[in-house]
Amino acid sequence: MPRGRRPARDEGVDRPAHATLASVHHAITTCERCPRLREYCARIAREKKRAHRDDTYWGRPVPGFGDPGARLLVLGLAPAAHGANRTGRVFTGDAPGGSGDFLMEAMHAHGFANQPFTRSIDDGLALRDAFIAAAVRCAPPDNRPTPAEIATCASHLDAELACLPRLSVVMALGRIACDAYFAWLARHGMPVRPRPAFAHGAAWLPPAATLRGPGRVAPALVMAYHPSRQNTNTGRLTQAMLRDAFATARRMLGDADPARGPAPAP
Secondary structure, eight states, X not given: OOTTOOOOTTTTSSOOTTOOHHHHHHHHHTOOOOHHHHHHHHHHHHHOOGGGTTSOOOOSOOOOEEOXXXXXXXXXXXXXXXXXXXXSSTTOOSXXXXXXXXXXXXXXXXXXXXXXXXXXXXXXXOBSSEEEEESSSSOOGGGOOOHHHHHHHHHHHHHHHHTOTXXXXXXXXXXXXXXXXXXXXXXXXXXXSSOOOOOTTOEEOOOSOBOTTTOSBOOEEEEEOOOOHHHHHTTSSOHHHHHXXXXXXXXXXXXXXXXXXXXXXX
């Protein structure tokens, strides 16, 4: 961008039609827009956690991953400092029993993942009809990105979603992810006022109108608590609750739910 020129209102909303996930992910992994986040991620990658002192940390912005033909987007908050910032894949590497395993157990139960755990970028995990991304692509200090950092990162979400033409349902994990979904709608000509209140398990159907830019109908929304250890260890979010949210997503996709056995008791 020439020095002194202000970006146009819609600049950065979507990459050109010929953009691929590979080119979008290159742009994400080389992004340097947020100095505070880049400095923090680089420092964590240098200092490391004792349990991972022999690992080579990713230390860069983390792209989404999954099935390019996905109809379901699972949208989280941001990479964990010693999770995705270490492994380079969202919801991966935060130790056995962490948020990644908790999420994959529920996704596997409803047929969206081929295994109920996530350990490393080469652990064989494959998503089916699902794609996972984050509202913010760099690990933030104290897991708290600033509003400016969330807004700066929004164009990366726009670009990934532009490469997911079959997207029909978004599951927002937490309030910030839910806000990111509504902000995405607003950037594409569908401001929602008032917005529905965030509540675990709640579903929302957008107006049947075509979005500006993507040229498609807006995906529906399912809200869920984020599977952070704070939520799962305190019982605010149980495996049964998260599986119920994925069952709702399956129904909204119009699919028969391939749930594997009864959900664990709350």
